[in-house]
Amino acid sequence: MQNLGIAITGSGSATPATSLHNQRLTELVETSDEWITTRTGIRQRRLAQPTESLKSLASEASRQAIAASGIKAEEIDLILLATSTPDDLFGSACQIQAELGAIRAVAFDLTAACSGFIFGLVTAAQYIRTGVYQNVLLIGADILSRWVDWQDRRTCVLFGDGAGAVVLQASKCDRLLGFALKSDGTQNGCLNLPYQATPRELLPGVKVAQGTYQPIDMNGKEVYRFAAQKVPEIIDKALFQANLSVDQIDWLVLHQANQRILDTVAQRLNIPEHKVISNLAHYGNTSAASIPLALDEAVRQGKIKPNDIIATSGFGAGLTWGAAIFQWGR
């Protein structure tokens, strides 16, 4: 009988070496360490240098995840790269496939902003549950510093760069216990990294729209309201599907957007502080990378142990949000 259950068998992460403390942001915009820390919990963020790329960060995180899972790169069937900031708009997953020597793997990018890792997890699970693929490498990676307006104090203090990865494997025992995904395009205007076209007349009557992407634009209050309401709801939904109650959760691993969002969600769900994983003080909001980065750190620190039950939720632009409940390890 084929194994159609899902196990997450290894994790890895990578961040740029260069860090930027809140204090140094005061040299760029009118802000203070105190304002940023009290409103967001962020103290510093890592920034990818011009010599670094999404490919280099994602490949490093992937190598660690592959090693932790005990498989070889050639055994990977599928590589899913969740990102909004590929090195190449045609996609970066194939570049990573080549870098890793994952010669058998099908590779493609998936975009769902800060929900990308959760959407990728559920996508990977479908391939495993249907028996199509056995070994999937799921990467969440973003270099949002490329697209931040460094003169806009409302947004430039929030983001950082990084990558995280996990290996999902077909298993007799199904460790993905429940999930739920949602999208609401009517609220798309809350958070954008929009393409702005400049019309150019090629020939009489034939125009093309060649332009570039504009920096991140965000309605902070609306995003806060959305997250505080929708994240507890969707975790409840995923828990219901998993037939588990809140007190059975060992760890809450949320998208690391903002400490106030983490605290509010935990309070609304009645999850005690010691079960909430938080590393945003060191990295800021790393978008699709934030969940696997937080997960990997907690695993390596020995906090998350085999069989622990983890509730995770991603939320962000789209708007998109989702939750997954899984048990760590084989």
Ligand code: ACO
């Ligand atoms: N430093 C100092 N002052 C600032 C800064 C800053 N970096 N940014 C804004 N201010 C000022 C504003 O100009 C405003 O001043 P004013 O009253 O004179 O006009 C004042 O601070 C209050 O601004 P608000 O935007 O109302 O601040 P708010 O209390 O809403 O906090 C924040 C802003 C932290 C962004 C909050 O809205 C939030 O947490 N939102 C969630 C958004 C989020 O986490 N986004 C991440 C990306 S999306 C995602 O990952 C899901």
